[in-house]
Amino acid sequence: xxxxxxxxxxxxxxxxxxxxxxxxxxxxxxxxxxxxxxxxxxxxxxxxxxxxxxxxxxxxxxxxxxxxxxxxxxxxxxxxxxxxxxxxxxxxxxxxxxxxxxxxxxxxxxxxxxxxxxxxxxxxxxxxxxxxxxxxxxxxxxxxxxxxxxxxxxxxxxxxxxxxxxxxxxxxxxxxxxxxxxxxxxxxxxxxxxxxxxxxxxxxxxxxxxxxxxxxxxxxxxxxxxxxxxxxxxxxxxxxxxxxxxxxxxxxxxxx
Numbered sequence: 001x002x003x004x005x006x007x008x009x010x011x012x013x014x015x016x017x018x019x020x021x022x023x024x025x026x027x028x029x030x031x032x033x034x035x036x037x038x039x040x041x042x043x044x045x046x047x048x049x050x051x052x053x054x055x056x057x058x059x060x061x062x063x064x065x066x067x068x069x070x071x072x073x074x075x076x077x078x079x080x081x082x083x084x085x086x087x088x089x090x091x092x093x094x095x096x097x098x099x100x101x102x103x104x105x106x107x108x109x110x111x112x113x114x115x116x117x118x119x120x121x122x123x124x125x126x127x128x129x130x131x132x133x134x135x136x137x138x139x140x141x142x143x144x145x146x147x148x149x150x151x152x153x154x155x156x157x158x159x160x161x162x163x164x165x166x167x168x169x170x171x172x173x174x175x176x177x178x179x180x181x182x183x184x185x186x187x188x189x190x191x192x193x194x195x196x197x198x199x200x201x202x203x204x205x206x207x208x209x210x211x212x213x214x215x216x217x218x219x220x221x222x223x224x225x226x227x228x229x230x231x232x233x234x235x236x237x238x239x240x241x242x243x244x245x246x247x248x249x250x251x252x253x254x255x256x
Contacts, residue, residue, distance in 0.1 A: 013206050014055070014174060018064025018076075022050050027061075027230040033174075035223035037197060037207045039216075041242065042227035048210045049096065051227075052176050055208070056093045057086040069171050090171035092164040096178040096210075098156035100144040107131065107140040110158045114166040126165055133195055134158040135188070150183045154192075161196075164205050175200070177209035181216060193219040214245040 013033040020027045027047045040048040053059040055066055057075065060083060066076040068090060075084045092113075100109050111127050131137045134154045144152060157180045167173040181189040197220050200207060211217060217224055217238045224241040226234040234241045 013069065013172075014208070015065075015067040016051070016055065018051075018054055018061040018066065020050065020054065020059065020061040020064070022047075022059075025050070025230045027051065029227070029230070029232050031225050031232055031235055033206065033208060033223075035206075036201050037209070037220050038223045038225060039220065039238075040208065040210045040227060041212065041214075041217060041224050043212060046227040047230045048227055049178055052093070052178055052208070052210060055174075056091050056176055057084060057089050068174065071171070073171060090167065090169050090173045091176060092160045092167065092173060093176045094157045094160035094178065094180060096182065098149075098152040100152060100155055100159075102143070102145050105141050105143055106136055106147070106155050109144060109155055110136070110162050112159060113163040123166065127162060130158050130162045130165075133199055134161075134192070150185075150188075153180070153183055161200070161205075165203055173205070175205050175207045177207060179210055179212075181211075181213075189216070190219060197221065214242045214249055217242055218246065 015032050017030040018027065025045060025047050027050060029047070029051060040051060042048055050059060054061050054064070054076070061076065061078060063078050064076055065074070065078070067073065068075050073090075074080075074082050075089055076082065101112065104112070107127065110130055111123065114123050114127070128137070131140055134157065136151075136154055136158055139147065139151060144155060147155065157177060160175060160177065164173045164175045181192060184192070193216060220238075222238055223236065224234075224238050225232055226241050
């Protein structure tokens, strides 16, 4: 498959067209997702997290239309007063600030929300695989209050992944990750990035994530949507969109 040609299974994943003002940022964005992994890239305050929250249904945009999947299921349409609530959207989310259940263990947190009605016997197997992939197997019985910040973030991502794999609807689910590797050391981040890129593709799970790290985008070999001051300024393969950032990064490494 050509790097510039999406696999048919990933075509028409999501169409987003929205306008929204939050704080000092006026969002006016339009884009489509057609690749297995897409990164919203931009500096702090450019509107990345607000876009993710609008797709998930946590934010009602001032104006906009969000359509999911090849069947063109409308999730948000302000003109026609359509707004599908969060729990009914074929979308699973790991927020930047991990919100875990303090009274549950790591394994219980990850398993929460799987509810795999059509394949209940597979839940334990998938749970164990997710824990192992996210380097959490040795922490499975630990309460989340005893975890470090990086460990909590990995639990949050693992929970979202498990829920996406177990999604039982007719729509193909979308996984949203907000700064999923923030707070991790570079070695662990690189290991998880490379593993998740291949593993989630095996499950045919499409991802939209947020990052301000060019190295992370290159490791993912992702399609990149670049935001600046609330607008999409470029979209395409990482080699095209972040070429200048790569040159600057290499220059700093040589200088160091």
